[in-house]
Amino acid sequence: VTEFELIYKLINTQTVERSDVLTGIGDDCAVLAVPDGYSLAVSMDTLVSGVHFPDSASAFSVGYKSLAVNLSDLASTGAMPAWISLSLTMPVADENWIREFVSGIFQLASQYNVQLIGGDTCSGPLSISIQAHGFVKKPLLRSGARPDDLIYVSGHLGDSALGLRAYKAEENIAEGCLKRFNQPEPRIELGLWLTQVATSCIDISDGLVSDLGHICEKSCCGADIQMASIPLSDEFKAYFNQQPDYITAITFGDDYELCFTVNEQHSAAIDAYSNQSGLRLSCIGKIRSSGSVCFLDHDNKIITINNKGFEHFK
Numbered sequence: 072v073t074e075f076e077l078i079y080k081l082i083n084t085q086t087v088e089r090s091d092v093l094t095g096i097g098d099d100c101a102v103l104a105v106p107d108g109y110s111l112a113v114s115m116d117t118l119v120s121g122v123h124f125p126d127s128a129s130a131f132s133v134g135y136k137s138l139a140v141n142l143s144d145l146a147s148t149g150a151m152p153a154w155i156s157l158s159l160t161m162p163v164a165d166e167n168w169i170r171e172f173v174s175g176i177f178q179l180a181s182q183y184n185v186q187l188i189g190g191d192t193c194s195g196p197l198s199i200s201i202q203a204h205g206f207v208k209k210p211l212l213r214s215g216a217r218p219d220d221l222i223y224v225s226g227h228l229g230d231s232a233l234g235l236r237a238y239k240a241e242e243n244i245a246e247g248c249l250k251r252f253n254q255p256e257p258r259i260e261l262g263l264w265l266t267q268v269a270t271s272c273i274d275i276s277d278g279l280v281s282d283l284g285h286i287c288e289k290s291c292c293g294a295d296i297q298m299a300s301i302p303l304s305d306e307f308k309a310y311f312n313q314q315p316d317y318i319t320a321i322t323f324g325d326d327y328e329l330c331f332t333v334n335e336q337h338s339a340a341i342d343a344y345s346n347q348s349g350l351r352l353s354c355i356g357k358i359r360s361s362g363s364v365c366f367l368d369h370d371n372k373i374i375t376i377n378n379k380g381f382e383h384f385k
């Protein structure tokens with residue numbers, strides 16, 4: 072078999088088969104049916120070996136994470152995932168590597184009934200681009216935050232930063248943190264629910280400082296955050312002997328939790344959703360009519376943050 076035949080054989084092991092895919096893999100274009108009354112939400116993210124994941128990461132987790140970060144963008148928009156296309160560039164077509172890689176993608180894809188509908192394959196340094204497509208009626212945007220809205224984040228921040236340290240041969244990194252780095256959970260169900268209550272939303276890929284900064288910029292507002300309200304996992308706190316490194320938690324990113332804003336009147340509904348879903352939702356501060364993103368200590372003094380989070384070309 073040729074390298075291309077090998078790839079087609081392996082990508083054809085997917086189990087999801089949706090009725091809205093009129094033509095899938097194998098023709099020049101995929102042909103797709105968007106349901107009446109919905110808009111199409113589209114997002115693309117690229118992961119480059121040595122930049123977004125360590126060269127030593129397993130093929131399975133590279134596949135899983137490549138899809139997870141894309142589904143996370145659909146989640147923050149409040150979209151229901153439907154289809155993905157995959158552009159795969161790799162140095163050699165190694166059958167075992169590709170099999171593990173696609174099984175990482177397909178495990179997460181089948182969880183959300185997402186079908187791979189096409190893509191492209193090239194030789195070159197390892198890099199993966201996925202385009203994710205989803206359906207949305209009332210999209211959550213970065214631009215809707217209003218003064219006095221409460222600011223929430225889901226889950227915990229910082230675990231993924233610790234997970235990466237395990238690759239740097241650091242010991243005592245909890246299994247849960249490594250899993251968080253390798254297999255972040257896209258908050259799809261939360262995003263869908265938030266379309267009813269949130270005024271704005273973003274997923275935390277580059278760190279809270281930077282990503283909440285995007286909400287403030289697009290919504291023309293500022294934000295006051297109580298540093299002590301930043302949700303940290305027990306593993307994260309234990310690693311730092313209860314003197315947690317908050318700066319890492321708010322700047323490293325790669326958590327793929329959602330940061331969203333709601334009018335105060337919805338705070339009880341947020342608590343109820345959190346209780347019923349088992350997903351921690353923490354109120355961390357408030358939107359201000361002006362200013363920037365400020366992190367405050369116990370005495371409401373501003374904490375200076377020099378590291379603003381991950382940026383390419385810096």
Ligand code: ADP
Nearest residue numbers: 082096097098099157158159188189190191192
């Ligand atoms: P073309 O030369 O027309 O671009 P290709 O040989 O690149 O065609 O692709 C043939 C079919 O295989 C197309 O339907 C394309 O979408 C699909 N395909 C190619 N590479 C991938 C991939 N990495 N993942 C999913 N589908 C792929």
Ligand code: MG
Nearest residue numbers: 190191192193
């Ligand atoms: Mg092609």
